[in-house]
Amino acid sequence: MENNLKKKKILCIDKKIHKNLRISNFNKINLLNKKKLNNFFKKNKIKTIVHLAGQSLVDENINYKKYYENNIKVTENILNMMEKYKIKNLVFSSTASLYAETNVKLTEKSKINTISKYSKTKFKCEKLIRKKNINSIILRFFNVCSSLPNLNRGENHKPETHVIPLFIKNILKEKKISIYGTNYSTKDGTCIRDFIHVKDICDAIIKSINYLNKNILVKEIFNIANNKGYSILDIIKEIEKISKLKARKSIKEKRSGDVSHLISSFVKAKRKLKWYPKNSNLNKIIKDEINWQKKN
Numbered sequence: 352m353e354n355n356l357k358k359k360k361i362l363c364i365d366k367k368i369h370k371n372l373r374i375s376n377f378n379k380i381n382l383l384n385k386k387k388l389n390n391f392f393k394k395n396k397i398k399t400i401v402h403l404a405g406q407s408l409v410d411e412n413i414n415y416k417k418y419y420e421n422n423i424k425v426t427e428n429i430l431n432m433m434e435k436y437k438i439k440n441l442v443f444s445s446t447a448s449l450y451a452e453t454n455v456k457l458t459e460k461s462k463i464n465t466i467s468k469y470s471k472t473k474f475k476c477e478k479l480i481r482k483k484n485i486n487s488i489i490l491r492f493f494n495v496c497s498s499l500p501n502l503n504r505g506e507n508h509k510p511e512t513h514v515i516p517l518f519i520k521n522i523l524k525e526k527k528i529s530i531y532g533t534n535y536s537t538k539d540g541t542c543i544r545d546f547i548h549v550k551d552i553c554d555a556i557i558k559s560i561n562y563l564n565k566n567i568l569v570k571e572i573f574n575i576a577n578n579k580g581y582s583i584l585d586i587i588k589e590i591e592k593i594s595k596l597k598a599r600k601s602i603k604e605k606r607s608g609d610v611s612h613l614i615s616s617f618v619k620a621k622r623k624l625k626w627y628p629k630n631s632n633l634n635k636i637i638k639d640e641i642n643w644q645k646k647n
Contacts, residue, residue, distance in 0.1 A: 399438075
């Protein structure tokens, strides 16, 4: 995949990503800067856009303006450029957090309940995209995780908020890990989530691009998920098993907004995109993340 990237023009707003990718043909532009954005589109012949940019941290303490500008406004700017320069294909990264809580597996037709600023703005972006006269695929990602250690690619947030890298980091350093709630209506009392290896996310994006190139009048939404859930305690036990270290647990109160189950079917993506989450078993997810953290 890295070799393919080097042959393409890449547009990104994140300086850290630019540095890590080490791609020579790379354009760093603030997507809110309409003038610079227009110059880029004017100079380059573009067939398909993969829109991954946005304010993605689910944190209600972040000002709504940041979510609005980095999600809605940026998407509006990109859609306007697509219309102006007659670009027909778009792959958009959305989120599973816009679904309502349920104990059954989610599908693309499941009930929507946008309770966070993040999910509200992402759902607004979906509506904007579907109104436009373009071919679009909206990918609703579930919990993206793990790394590509062979390519030296992985998560490195400061501070880290994602559960798997955070747990691994703390267990490897023999620090306490926090478990928020142990009385959910699940098999062991902790939250159950659907985790997807980043390698499967990349594969879903590539298959989406291929699908757009082969079809016309496309307006599709796909859940990119694992079809199975892992609880917080499942994750801890697997980390302990692979690392041969014992976790130091700290039990805390439930967090507002956390739901007991969030698991999805990927039947539609399998049928139409020929996509399958072949890298998303918990053992591989944990092993790859541990390898990445030990290297870095």
